[in-house]
Amino acid sequence: MSDTLGEAPLRSEYDIVLARQLVRRQTQLLGFSLVDQTKMVTAASELARNAYVYGGGGSMRWELVDDGLRRGLKLTFTDAGPGIPDTEAALTDGWSSGSGLGMGLSGARRLVNHFELDSRVGEGTRVSITRWK
Amino acid sequence: MERIPILRMGELLLVTIQVDMQDQMAMRLQDDLTNAISKFGAKGVLIDISALEMVDSFIGRMISDIAGMARILDATTVLVGMQPAVAITLVELGLSLPGIATALNVERGMALLRRKV
Numbered sequence: 001m002s003d004t005l006g007e008a009p010l011r012s013e014y015d016i017v018l019a020r021q022l023v024r025r026q027t028q029l030l031g032f033s034l035v036d037q038t039k040m041v042t043a044a045s046e047l048a049r050n051a052y053v054y055g056g057g058g059s060m061r062w063e064l065v066d067d068g069l070r071r072g073l074k075l076t077f078t079d080a081g082p083g084i085p086d087t088e089a090a091l092t093d094g095w096s097s098g099s100g101l102g103m104g105l106s107g108a109r110r111l112v113n114h115f116e117l118d119s120r121v122g123e124g125t126r127v128s129i130t131r132w133k
Numbered sequence: 134m135e136r137i138p139i140l141r142m143g144e145l146l147l148v149t150i151q152v153d154m155q156d157q158m159a160m161r162l163q164d165d166l167t168n169a170i171s172k173f174g175a176k177g178v179l180i181d182i183s184a185l186e187m188v189d190s191f192i193g194r195m196i197s198d199i200a201g202m203a204r205i206l207d208a209t210t211v212l213v214g215m216q217p218a219v220a221i222t223l224v225e226l227g228l229s230l231p232g233i234a235t236a237l238n239v240e241r242g243m244a245l246l247r248r249k250v
Contacts, residue, residue, distance in 0.1 A: 013155045013157055016155070016156070017153050017154075017155055020153065020187060021153070024186070034218045035217075035218045035221050035222070037218070038186065038216075038218040038219060038221070039221075039222050039225065041186070041187050042187050042188075042189050042222050042223075042226060045187060045189040046189055046190060046226075049156070049189070049191060093227055103190040103226060103227045103228060104190055106227065107190060107225075107226035107227045108226075110225050110226065110227070111222065111225055
């Protein structure tokens with residue numbers, strides 16, 4: 001039996017590459033179309049980089065989910081970084097805390113079916129995304 | 134760290150990205166390519182991304198920056214071979230790579246570059 005959940009560290013740049021590969025593999029196993037695989041992998045790459053670069057490192061938890069009608073992949077990115085003071089502003093195109101383009105968070109949200117951002121200043125940030133098959 | 138090779142063909146430089154790049158590798162390519170344009174007086178740069186299964190905002194920005202730097206150094210950049218799934222995702226992400234010439238494959242990209250330089 002294959003695993004239905006797991007966790008991967010995001011402590012180096014190479015971990016971002018490994019996270020992408022893990023998400024690619026899981027979406028392939030779920031039978032996602034190539035476009036849907038690519039969307040989920042790209043969203044994961046954005047969020048993994050945020051956790052590493054802006055959050056000072058963290059982790060990506062993955063879980064196969066089932067709502068009774070369809071199956072999907074849920075990813076949760078957690079870091080213990082400085083947090084985001086204004087999460088609403090952070091979700092607008094062009095908002096950037098660093099040297100990025102400001103498309104990471106808002107772009108990732110557009111690539112998935114469900115997006116949840118929870119951030120506390122001084123404590124860290126958690127972003128959950130789900131994409132259904 | 135692994136380096137992405139840059140091939141020189143007369144006045145043109147050819148880059149084929151075939152690995153899932155770490156951010157540092159993308160930054161190094163940017164450096165290497167701008168140095169190569171200057172060193173060889175290259176007039177055109179062709180970047181083949183047909184093997185890339187994903188382009189996120191970081192890689193997208195790297196490609197835009199390369200094209201911008203090349204333009205300032207009097208060289209034209211053509212991006213070729215983007216997979217359809219990557220193109221769909223990139224536009225939905227919010228990046229449409231404005232100002233970068235593109236072509237479907239290496240052959241058409243080379244033809245486009247030869248006309249431009």
